[in-house]
Amino acid sequence: MDIFLKAWEYINSGKVKEEDKTESNIYFKVGKHSVNFPLKNSWQHEMVCTCTYGSLQGVTKNALCSHKIAVLVFKTLQFKLKKEE
Numbered sequence: 001m002d003i004f005l006k007a008w009e010y011i012n013s014g015k016v017k018e019e020d021k022t023e024s025n026i027y028f029k030v031g032k033h034s035v036n037f038p039l040k041n042s043w044q045h046e047m048v049c050t051c052t053y054g055s056l057q058g059v060t061k062n063a064l065c066s067h068k069i070a071v072l073v074f075k076t077l078q079f080k081l082k083k084e085e
Helices: 003-012 068-085
Strands: 018-023 025-030 033-037
Touching: 003 068, 018 068, 025 068, 033 068
Parallel strands: none
Antiparallel strands: 018 025, 025 033
């Protein structure tokens, strides 16, 4: 299945949940996986997912998975809705 379609399905089914927020990160649960979303923009901060594909080492280290895409789209939609209020 296409990772973008899978990400959209996570959002539509309500499986993207913000679990915790600190000064530097927001922690999400996407399905059964956890995604760490950095709030600071620097080379030291990167999105991390606990799924097999998102946490592989080597060429695909920190690869973009459907869980990370779901969080990015979810945050974009939240921002857009907040801006329209």
